[in-house]
Amino acid sequence: MTTASYRRIARIVRGMATSDGGGVRLNRVIGSQDLPMLDPFLLLDEFRSDNADDYLAGFPEHPHRGFETVTYMLAGQMQHGDNKGNTGNLGPGSVQWMTAGRGIVHSEMPQQENGLLQGFQLWVNLPASDKMTAPRYQEFAASEIPQVALDGGGSVKVIAGTFGGVTGPVSGVATQPSYYDVILPAGATLDLTMPAEHHAFIYVYQNVLSVVDGPQERPVKQGELAALTQGDTIAVGALEQEVRFIVVAGKPLNETVARYGPFVMNTAEEVQQAFVDFQQGLNGFERA
Numbered sequence: 001m002t003t004a005s006y007r008r009i010a011r012i013v014r015g016m017a018t019s020d021g022g023g024v025r026l027n028r029v030i031g032s033q034d035l036p037m038l039d040p041f042l043l044l045d046e047f048r049s050d051n052a053d054d055y056l057a058g059f060p061e062h063p064h065r066g067f068e069t070v071t072y073m074l075a076g077q078m079q080h081g082d083n084k085g086n087t088g089n090l091g092p093g094s095v096q097w098m099t100a101g102r103g104i105v106h107s108e109m110p111q112q113e114n115g116l117l118q119g120f121q122l123w124v125n126l127p128a129s130d131k132m133t134a135p136r137y138q139e140f141a142a143s144e145i146p147q148v149a150l151d152g153g154g155s156v157k158v159i160a161g162t163f164g165g166v167t168g169p170v171s172g173v174a175t176q177p178s179y180y181d182v183i184l185p186a187g188a189t190l191d192l193t194m195p196a197e198h199h200a201f202i203y204v205y206q207n208v209l210s211v212v213d214g215p216q217e218r219p220v221k222q223g224e225l226a227a228l229t230q231g232d233t234i235a236v237g238a239l240e241q242e243v244r245f246i247v248v249a250g251k252p253l254n255e256t257v258a259r260y261g262p263f264v265m266n267t268a269e270e271v272q273q274a275f276v277d278f279q280q281g282l283n284g285f286e287r288a
Contacts, residue, residue: 005196007231009213011035014224015046021108022057025049029203029225031123038199038227039252040175042067042264043123046205046223048074050116058109063285064100065274066131066264068124068173071096071108072159072181072246074205076117082106085288086137093142095159097170101126101133103277103284120203120246127174127253128266135284140169152188154242157181161194161249175250182245184209184238192247196232200249201225207243211236220245 013034015027024047029035031043049055058078071078073090080096081087083105090096098104110117126133140159148156148164156163160170161178168179178194194200202211203225210217211226212235219239220226228234234247258265263274277283 004191004193004233005231006212006233006235007200007228009211009218009220010227010229012218012220012224012226020045021059021062024057024059025054027223030201035225035227037257038201039254040125040199040250041122041201041248042125042257042259043121044203044225045121046119046203047121048116048118048205050114052112052114055110055117056113059107060109061105061107062262063103063105063278064262065103065277065284066100066270067126068097068099070098070122070124070179071119072122072179073119076115076119077111078108078117078119079111080106080108083285083287084135088137088139090139091142093145095140095145095170097138097160097173099126099133099136101130101135101284103274104135105278105285122248123264124173124175124177124250125253125255125257125264128255130174131265131270132283138170144169150184150188150190153185154183154188154190156190163192175253177250178248180247182247183242184236185242186238186240189235189237192234192236193232194234194249195251196230197251198249199230199252200228200234200247202228202234202236202245202247204243204245206245207241208239209236209243209245210239
């Protein structure tokens with residue numbers, strides 16, 4: 001019989017207000033000065049506004065190489081397109097897991113002129129062996145993402161990984177990620193398990209979450225990320241209000257990271273080559 005190894009809070013960081021793309025206002029949590037990365041995660045942005053001036057300019061055409069972008073929509077509509085002619089629309093509850101690989105040029109533009117636009121973009125590093133792989137998309141509508149009802153109310157959406165015997169639709173990712181969107185009603189508690197060696201974090205996007213941290217419990221407030229120590233179980237609870245949060249984990253790559261803007265490689269020379277390829281329209285940056 002084995003005993004659960006509970007994760008503790010390594011640190012709590014708040015996001016940094018910033019803008020990207022055409023001026024979209026974001027809360028940048030990973031990729032900020034306080035938390036430059038959490039291997040294999042390179043960036044986590046939350047976008048949330050009901051003011052069209054904050055998001056209408058969207059993210060015009062821009063390149064990527066060497067990593068994966070994960071867009072999870074909570075509210076609103078976003079259209080994507082790329083240099084290979086691929087297009088699609090992301091609506092509320094949908095997910096796009098894009099492997100940029102050797103290169104892609106894409107855009108992400110809001111398909112609304114008013115109302116709430118809310119969601120997350122996560123950047124996940126690729127191992128050196130996969131940096132120059134062919135680009136691919138995994139895109140899932142809200143109806144394709146399983147949701148596990150919890151005893152006593154609440155739910156867990158399983159985007160990647162396995163919870164309660166249910167496996168999320170994202171597959172074939174080198175870092176073996178877990179990605180859950182959790183709703184806990186007031187007073188409810190929950191244990192989440194995942195591979196002990198994976199790096200993991202919690203980001204709270206509504207109200208306050210209580211996280212068991214050794215002999216005590218610590219609050220993680222809306223807009224805060226808790227980076228966790230290693231272990232196989234995370235124990236959390238809601239306080240006086242329903243709380244909503246995401247839990248993400250992945251296998252660390254433990255590789256050298258060289259990054260500049262939209263390119264994430266292992267050496268400065270590889271980053272420079274990415275710029276050359278993009279300027280010349282080669283190796284993934286060709287037009288359809």
